[in-house]
Amino acid sequence: MTTGTPGDDVPAPTADQLSAEVARTHRQLGRTMERLDEAVPDPADQTTEGGHTVAExxxxxxxxxxxxxxxxxxxxxxxxDAARAHTPEAREQLDQATAMAEQxxxxxxxFAAEHTPPHLQEQAGKATAVLRANRKPLLVAAATATATAAGVVALRRLRRRRGLLS
Structure with missing residues (x-):
């Protein structure tokens, strides 16, 4: 196509010439789009292994x-909603049980303070102080005594079953 610019000897295209060139370009673009559609399939139209399209x-x-x-x-x-409904009740019940236990x-x-004679209260205080000062050795001694007692009980049961003790 020729263009007319000032100073050129080429005449400017007419409206009919421009319309014809636009129509020709439009047809070429349409053919190009058709070839692209044939060459590149739409991904949404492709099928999966199960026979369904990607779009489906x-x-x-x-x-x-x-x-x-x-x-x-x-x-x-x-x-x-369930937590909100039950939380106040559970908290109230827990608070009531705690208050009852503390009371x-x-x-x-x-009651123990009122009914324990003064000399026993004094002895209990001393025993508590001794226990706190010697906690570890006393715990070892208590564990040993418990294990020994359990062994004696087990031995007696075994002998009773065998008829050795009456």
Missing amino acids: VAQQARDLAGQAASTVRETVTHVV AAAQLGQ
Whole structure:
């Protein structure tokens, strides 16, 4: 195509010439697009091993993801609602049980203090001080005594079963 510019001897194209050139270019572009469509298949139209198109599989995946998200939202909402419904009751019951245990311990301590003679209270205080000062050796001695007692009991049971003790 020739173009007319000022100073050129070439005449400017007419409107009919421009329309014809646009139509020719449009036809060429159409043929090029058809060849590209034939050479490069649309990925959404390709089939998977199961015979479904990629577009179908993608839609199924989106549907499943939506269902899973909905199920998770419902489950979380249910758990949160249940926790909110039961938490105040559980806390109240736990607070009541704690208060009752503290009250019972205080009453027991007061009862023991009121009914224990002074000389026994003094001896208990001394024994507590000795125990705290010698905690480790006393724990070893207690463990040894417990193991010895368990051994004696087991030996007696064995002898009774065999008829050696009456």
